[in-house]
Amino acid sequence: xxxxxxxxxxxxxxxxxxxxxxxxxxxxxxxxxxxxSAEDIYLAVHKKYPAIGxxxxxxxxxxxxxxxxxxxxxxxxxxxxxxxxxDSKGKKHHHHLICTKCGRIIDYTDFIDDxxxxxxxxxxxxxxxYNFKISGHLIQFCGLCDKCR
Amino acid sequence: xxxxxxxxxxxxxxxxxxxxxxxxxxxxxxxxxxxxSAEDIYLAVHKKYPAIGxxxxxxxxxxxxxxxxxxxxxxxxxxxxxxxxxDSKGKKHHHHLICTKCGRIIDYTDFIDDxxxxxxxxxxxxxxxYNFKISGHLIQFCGLCDKCR
DNA sequence: TTGTTAATGAAAACTATTTTCATTAACAGA
DNA sequence: TCTGTTAATGAAAATAGTTTTCATTAACAA
Numbered sequence: 001x002x003x004x005x006x007x008x009x010x011x012x013x014x015x016x017x018x019x020x021x022x023x024x025x026x027x028x029x030x031x032x033x034x035x036x037s038a039e040d041i042y043l044a045v046h047k048k049y050p051a052i053g054x055x056x057x058x059x060x061x062x063x064x065x066x067x068x069x070x071x072x073x074x075x076x077x078x079x080x081x082x083x084x085x086x087d088s089k090g091k092k093h094h095h096h097l098i099c100t101k102c103g104r105i106i107d108y109t110d111f112i113d114d115x116x117x118x119x120x121x122x123x124x125x126x127x128x129x130y131n132f133k134i135s136g137h138l139i140q141f142c143g144l145c146d147k148c149r
Numbered sequence: 150x151x152x153x154x155x156x157x158x159x160x161x162x163x164x165x166x167x168x169x170x171x172x173x174x175x176x177x178x179x180x181x182x183x184x185x186s187a188e189d190i191y192l193a194v195h196k197k198y199p200a201i202g203x204x205x206x207x208x209x210x211x212x213x214x215x216x217x218x219x220x221x222x223x224x225x226x227x228x229x230x231x232x233x234x235x236d237s238k239g240k241k242h243h244h245h246l247i248c249t250k251c252g253r254i255i256d257y258t259d260f261i262d263d264x265x266x267x268x269x270x271x272x273x274x275x276x277x278x279y280n281f282k283i284s285g286h287l288i289q290f291c292g293l294c295d296k297c298r
Numbered sequence: 299t300t301g302t303t304a305a306t307g308a309a310a311a312c313t314a315t316t317t318t319c320a321t322t323a324a325c326a327g328a
Numbered sequence: 329t330c331t332g333t334t335a336a337t338g339a340a341a342a343t344a345g346t347t348t349t350c351a352t353t354a355a356c357a358a
Contacts, residue, residue: 017324017335038314053338058315060336074223078346079314097275097283106279111271118267122260126246126290130255134246134292141275143283166304166355187346202307207346209305227315228345304355311348322337328330 007069014067021045021052025060029070035081035105077103099145106145115139156218163216170194170201174209178219184230184254226252248294255294264288 007026008018016022028044029036036044042057061082064070073081075098086093095115097106123134143149156175157167165171177193178185185193191206210231213219222230224247235242244264246255272283292298 015335019324019336021337051338055316055339056337074225076221076223097279097281099281100284106281108275108279110274110278111267114267114270118260118263121263123290125259126257127292129259130246130257131295131298132246132248132255132290132292133298134290135249136291138287138289138291140287141272141281141283142285142287143276143281146280149280149282164304168305168355170306200307204308204347205306300356300358302355302357304353306353307351309349312346314345315343317342318340320338322335324333324335326331326333328332 010067010069016063016067020049021056022060022063024049024052025057026064026069029064029082029084033107035073035075035083037079037081039079041082075103075105076100096140098140098142099148100142101144101148104145104147159216159218165212165216169198170205171209171212173198173201174206175213175218178213178231178233182256184222184224184232186228186230188228190231224252224254225249245289247289247291248297249291250293250297253294253296 005023005026011018011022024045025041028041034040038054038057038061041061042052042054045052045057061070061072061080065072065082068085070082070084073083073096075081075096084091092109093112093116094107094109095112097108098104119137119139123137126132127134154172154175160167160171173194174190177190183189187203187206187210190210191201191203194201194206210219210221210229214221214231217234219231219233222232222245224230224245233240241258242261242265243256243258244261246257247253268286268288272286275281276283
């Protein structure tokens with residue numbers, strides 16, 4: 001049993017093995033503040049471990065999303081993008097502001113408390129009315145950034 | 150100049166011609182309350198006008214999104230889905246509740262006023278702070294529906 | 299009615315993602 | 329530490345949604 005990172009417990013607890021590719025992928029994700037695509041991650045991982053294939057990156061990302069360690073987003077550019085879930089490491093909960101022209105993404109934390117309060121209210125109301133078990137939300141704004149407007 | 154539907158003005162005003170395929174596609178979209186994919190629309194249109202091709206459907210949808218007559222969504226099933234923008238016809242502004250297991254989508258209008266109030270506040274704050282010209286927002290909740298939970 | 303030009307459809311191309319399958323590595327138990 | 333089981337892996341092929349190409353057709357201004 002190898003060197004224990006903070007996420008190893010969660011990983012093994014879900015019945016998954018801790019492997020070199022998985023460690024490498026999580027390392028890439030935890031060292032960036034960008035919203036990486038599967039290929040971005042593949043290229044980054046590839047520098048240190050050229051043997052790791054793109055297929056494994058996709059498979060690992062699927063697992064990470066399913067156990068809640070990362071989030072998957074669609075910002076409208078035809079590829080999925082990923083980021084570490086905020087509760088895992090020192091990350092703050094945030095939402096996104098997307099420039100529809102250049103694709104720039106801004107993570108904002110302003111008004112998060114006000115948003116959270118409303119989300120609580122709405123989640124409660126919706127889960128009662130529709131008998132849904134709500135597990136997450138997505139809030140984002142789009143428009144033109146300062147350079148593109 | 151053909152028969153004028155409500156959207157013809159907007160269409161011609163943007164420099165686009167009014168064509169049979171475009172009318173057919175808009176008709177399909179205005180007669181449903183579902184969230185259709187490009188292929189769904191193609192199949193529906195195909196019944197009445199078998200000559201209309203999938204390519205044209207994609208092209209028309211692009212235009213409709215760009216002039217704001219329809220919205221494009223990604224509900225995570227690997228294909229884009231479309232619906233008429235609410236201001237166009239008698240539609241109400243709503244947000245979505247998505248079942249992550251069976252893919253069911255519920256349009257909800259509950260709390261829309263509270264949400265709207267917050268959105269106003271956040272949009273104002275964000276556009277000032279980041280100098281963004283905000284043109285839209287996306288709010289959705291995901292979880293398990295009554296049948297899947 | 300006619301000319302200009304955008305719109306169209308079929309087929310091919312593209313691209314992100316998934317599947318297949320033979321090989322390798324993680325790790326529980328000895 | 330060694331070993332067997334089984335999940336994880338990588339390469340290549342397959343898939344599927346969407347976009348591009350290009351020759352033809354239809355919209356509509358004059």
